[in-house]
Amino acid sequence: MTVSGSVLAGLSEAVIDEFTAIVGPAHVLVGEDLTAPFQTDWTRRWSGPCGAVLRPADRDQVSRILRACHARGLSVVPQGGNTGLVGGSVPRAGGSDIVLSLTRLDHLGEVDRTAGQVDAGAGVTLARLQAAAAIAGYGAGMDLGARDSATVGGLAACNAGGLRTVRDGTARQRITGIEAVLADGSVIRRMSGLVKDTAGYDLPGLLIGSEGTLGVITEVRWRLVPERPARATALVRLDSVTEAESVAAALRDALPSLELLELMTEAGIALTLEHLGASAPLPVTAAWLLVECAARTSPADELIDALEALDLAERTVMAPGATGRRQMLRIRESHTDAVSRAGTPHKFDVGIPIGRLASFVEAATATSRRIAPGSQFIVWGHLGDGNLHVNVLGAPPDEERLDAAMLALTAAHDGTISAEHGIGVHKPAYLSLVRSDADRAAMAAIKAALDPGGILNPGVIFGTAA
Amino acid sequence: MTVSGSVLAGLSEAVIDEFTAIVGPAHVLVGEDLTAPFQTDWTRRWSGPCGAVLRPADRDQVSRILRACHARGLSVVPQGGNTGLVGGSVPRAGGSDIVLSLTRLDHLGEVDRTAGQVDAGAGVTLARLQAAAAIAGYGAGMDLGARDSATVGGLAACNAGGLRTVRDGTARQRITGIEAVLADGSVIRRMSGLVKDTAGYDLPGLLIGSEGTLGVITEVRWRLVPERPARATALVRLDSVTEAESVAAALRDALPSLELLELMTEAGIALTLEHLGASAPLPVTAAWLLVECAARTSPADELIDALEALDLAERTVMAPGATGRRQMLRIRESHTDAVSRAGTPHKFDVGIPIGRLASFVEAATATSRRIAPGSQFIVWGHLGDGNLHVNVLGAPPDEERLDAAMLALTAAHDGTISAEHGIGVHKPAYLSLVRSDADRAAMAAIKAALDPGGILNPGVIFGTAA
Numbered sequence: 029m030t031v032s033g034s035v036l037a038g039l040s041e042a043v044i045d046e047f048t049a050i051v052g053p054a055h056v057l058v059g060e061d062l063t064a065p066f067q068t069d070w071t072r073r074w075s076g077p078c079g080a081v082l083r084p085a086d087r088d089q090v091s092r093i094l095r096a097c098h099a100r101g102l103s104v105v106p107q108g109g110n111t112g113l114v115g116g117s118v119p120r121a122g123g124s125d126i127v128l129s130l131t132r133l134d135h136l137g138e139v140d141r142t143a144g145q146v147d148a149g150a151g152v153t154l155a156r157l158q159a160a161a162a163i164a165g166y167g168a169g170m171d172l173g174a175r176d177s178a179t180v181g182g183l184a185a186c187n188a189g190g191l192r193t194v195r196d197g198t199a200r201q202r203i204t205g206i207e208a209v210l211a212d213g214s215v216i217r218r219m220s221g222l223v224k225d226t227a228g229y230d231l232p233g234l235l236i237g238s239e240g241t242l243g244v245i246t247e248v249r250w251r252l253v254p255e256r257p258a259r260a261t262a263l264v265r266l267d268s269v270t271e272a273e274s275v276a277a278a279l280r281d282a283l284p285s286l287e288l289l290e291l292m293t294e295a296g297i298a299l300t301l302e303h304l305g306a307s308a309p310l311p312v313t314a315a316w317l318l319v320e321c322a323a324r325t326s327p328a329d330e331l332i333d334a335l336e337a338l339d340l341a342e343r344t345v346m347a348p349g350a351t352g353r354r355q356m357l358r359i360r361e362s363h364t365d366a367v368s369r370a371g372t373p374h375k376f377d378v379g380i381p382i383g384r385l386a387s388f389v390e391a392a393t394a395t396s397r398r399i400a401p402g403s404q405f406i407v408w409g410h411l412g413d414g415n416l417h418v419n420v421l422g423a424p425p426d427e428e429r430l431d432a433a434m435l436a437l438t439a440a441h442d443g444t445i446s447a448e449h450g451i452g453v454h455k456p457a458y459l460s461l462v463r464s465d466a467d468r469a470a471m472a473a474i475k476a477a478l479d480p481g482g483i484l485n486p487g488v489i490f491g492t493a494a
Numbered sequence: 495m496t497v498s499g500s501v502l503a504g505l506s507e508a509v510i511d512e513f514t515a516i517v518g519p520a521h522v523l524v525g526e527d528l529t530a531p532f533q534t535d536w537t538r539r540w541s542g543p544c545g546a547v548l549r550p551a552d553r554d555q556v557s558r559i560l561r562a563c564h565a566r567g568l569s570v571v572p573q574g575g576n577t578g579l580v581g582g583s584v585p586r587a588g589g590s591d592i593v594l595s596l597t598r599l600d601h602l603g604e605v606d607r608t609a610g611q612v613d614a615g616a617g618v619t620l621a622r623l624q625a626a627a628a629i630a631g632y633g634a635g636m637d638l639g640a641r642d643s644a645t646v647g648g649l650a651a652c653n654a655g656g657l658r659t660v661r662d663g664t665a666r667q668r669i670t671g672i673e674a675v676l677a678d679g680s681v682i683r684r685m686s687g688l689v690k691d692t693a694g695y696d697l698p699g700l701l702i703g704s705e706g707t708l709g710v711i712t713e714v715r716w717r718l719v720p721e722r723p724a725r726a727t728a729l730v731r732l733d734s735v736t737e738a739e740s741v742a743a744a745l746r747d748a749l750p751s752l753e754l755l756e757l758m759t760e761a762g763i764a765l766t767l768e769h770l771g772a773s774a775p776l777p778v779t780a781a782w783l784l785v786e787c788a789a790r791t792s793p794a795d796e797l798i799d800a801l802e803a804l805d806l807a808e809r810t811v812m813a814p815g816a817t818g819r820r821q822m823l824r825i826r827e828s829h830t831d832a833v834s835r836a837g838t839p840h841k842f843d844v845g846i847p848i849g850r851l852a853s854f855v856e857a858a859t860a861t862s863r864r865i866a867p868g869s870q871f872i873v874w875g876h877l878g879d880g881n882l883h884v885n886v887l888g889a890p891p892d893e894e895r896l897d898a899a900m901l902a903l904t905a906a907h908d909g910t911i912s913a914e915h916g917i918g919v920h921k922p923a924y925l926s927l928v929r930s931d932a933d934r935a936a937m938a939a940i941k942a943a944l945d946p947g948g949i950l951n952p953g954v955i956f957g958t959a960a
Contacts (some may be wrong), residue, residue, distance in 0.1 A: 043937075101808060104524075106882055114647075141743065142739065142740065142743045142847060142848055142849035143743070143847060143848040143849050144743065144746065144747065144848075165747075166747075170785055186692065187692050189690050193689070193690060197689075198690060200696070200699070201667070210932065210936060214931075214932035214935070214936075215645070215930075215932055216930065216932050216933045216936060217930065217933075218933070220847045220908040220909065220910070221847055221848075222845045222846075222847060222879075222880060222909070222910050222913070223659070223663075223879045223880065224655050224659060224662075224664060224845050224876075224879045224881045224913040224914055225845050225909075225910040225911065225912070225913060226653050226703050226910075226912045226915065226916045226917070226939050227910045227912045227917055227921075227925060227928050227929060228802065228917060228925060228929055228933070228934070228955055229700060229703065229704055229708075229910055229937045229940060229955075230653075230666070230699055230700060230702070230703055230903060231933065231936060231937070233666070233696055233699040233700070234695060234696060234699065234940075236696070236699050237692050237695065238695055242695075254746075254747040254750070261564065273608065274608065277607065277609070277610065280610065280720075281610065281632075281720040282720070282790070284720070284751065284789065285750065290800045315541045322535075323750065324750075342542070350734075379688045379690050379691050380688075381606035381609060381687055381688060382608055382609040382610075382687075383606060383609050410690075413688075413689045413690045414688060414689070414690065415690045436557060442686040444686070444688050444691040444692075444693045445688065445693055446691070446692045446693045447688070447690040447691060447692065448690055448692055450691065450692045451692070451693055451694060455693075459693060459694060462693050463694055464681075464683065465530065465680075466676065466680035466681055466682050467682045467683075467684070467694070467697065468555075468694070469680070469945060470676060470680075470697060471695045471697070472696050473701075473943035473944060474695060474940055474943055475941065476943065476945070477939035477940055477943035478936060478939060478940070480638070489694055
């Protein structure tokens, strides 16, 4: 550990000593021990120096750290797997931020089979939670690409979604209990796992999705879902996003076993198949719907019945076995990589009310062509919950008019500028598009009430002016 | 309209004039026009005089009223169908409270079939919402005994549950959008119905369950559920609550179509059958489980398979048709009436972690016998979500040691003192049993941040000291 005033950029030796007394010298990283993973996020777009990385071992250490930071007015950036996409978990002030890495809080309890729930420390990765659930005959009820790094604390803080929310919801629906440390070091703990509890305000629900600005989540109680080993998977060829939208609504109402309802479109499929070096097993069409049902026993008949009732059987390819299923999912999951390989996209994570998706896609395509002529517009996403991932390739990276126009268009469609990635430090300037003055004033009042010193993740959600 | 100083108990003519200008003379009730339904709640236990009842027609009138009350420091008690059980919607100060009746905000939108959602004003009753949903081929995903009077605004404010939460959740899971007026008259509106939206704090989720202390909910967007016309209903005879608890967990994991999982016990069944004048079609046993599955096509085979796998087929009575089904449900639903007829019970609406229910019931039985010898202990409830309705008959109504001991026992089992009825003015004194100092301090800070004058439903949740 190298400690020197210049390296510490504002943190005095006394402060470092105080932290060292709390977490031990091996878990205070400063100077040369500070490595990029703590200071740069998943996108590599957000990066900044910090004063120190602290790696507490437990809730009490987190509490003592926050009490010290609260007393000294030091900013704290809570960090889990650091897989966020909006710069919400990396330092940004002039090098004095404390990064609070929660990965050592990785205690995973035994699965409580009677309740169908499990306690997990903030640092437990989603993949580990999934594996523990599977051994006990359950599923986690959540999956996303960053599963090996993303931690349950981060999933909670950002109200993560992913591919399967159409059935099992976002983190807010999966989490029945939370332990969190507030800015002043006080601890809130509601870990009984009650799914019905009206004794006062829903603080767990408020902390979920608050992106580390109201408290540091140290443990959660996660509600598992019954195992659903039998799956039926299909790709349905559709003539337009409009048709995909109405078919999606019909399938949602018809299929209780529906678990995946993903939209892919022409440009994205073409780029992805090229990226995968796969010979296209699919005719090119305007829109594909990837549908998966999951149950204890095969839901294939149910899915086929629903598709026949919609007169779509002739336009459907079904996966006959596990290999075919993996291929279908791979095409959808490889979209992000394919786009990244092809250039530096402008990325938007929007949510649009179901019923207005097709109209949004049409307008967004025209908007991107107008502002960035020659650019390529690629959209895919979770049709079941209205969450579209919009990518524009070939526009200059610093073309802010594109960002502004696309998010304004989202707002004009009554949508949200962030369906599942959060606001972070990327989108505070656009928050007023979707949250009124009264709404933002209420949020700021809550922030000030719970973190009067403004030490928790400053800049996130509210921007630097908050 | 009779206006006089003595009747108005503190409200000046100038104030009444101001309200009259907002809502019109027909909708300011004072003096002799004030009738009991506005001042007394469903239980008849909570009652108090108020200064005036105001019946606004729309959101803007609500906003103007609150702005006036905020400026003058007048307390406001929001009221929907007034079917609460904890005194949260009736006046209690010395006659100066304003009762804000929301029943005229009864606009019900057309069902949006693409989204599977509908907009409903705060004053729309649950029964009306259910009927509109049914016509469009949907269900409301919620049902409870007070359906004809309870309004969606009240269901939201109290995070109502009911019989079918094991599948469709409480109000918080059903509501995708909220419009609310805050204490200063400012309006928060998020009505796009997005099921994934991470742009800032979850204010709708915070308002839901806040019992009118943070804002007045004026409209909600309600997420419907697909129609499930085919039902399979069974009564399963079990030897103990312990056995019922483990069978309930197994059925929850095995039956995706499970919609009802209700516990009844010996004393309650006997009292109810006597009340109904029904000759018992059922042998007396320690515990009965009422199970119902619902789907598009008959889920009977699925239910029978699950019961056979648990070796319970011989102990099960199934309803062969609609009449039998109604009889089974009637026994469960008549428990409340049967108990009320038999005396004035001490009632507890507790939530206990699944896995500790049987242990709680055993200890609670012993506790009630110890404190009130000769009393009768009757329990039933929603086993799927751990919500038990505990009734003690034959104890003196003012025996507060019983209340204190029962709620302390609940807390000792990691339970909640209110699963679905709320805290109201009935239980603030007991809130510290289940919410730590830090938790209550955080709630109070949020309350002070959003309602600095403390005008919204004073006394509720926090008690008179707040």
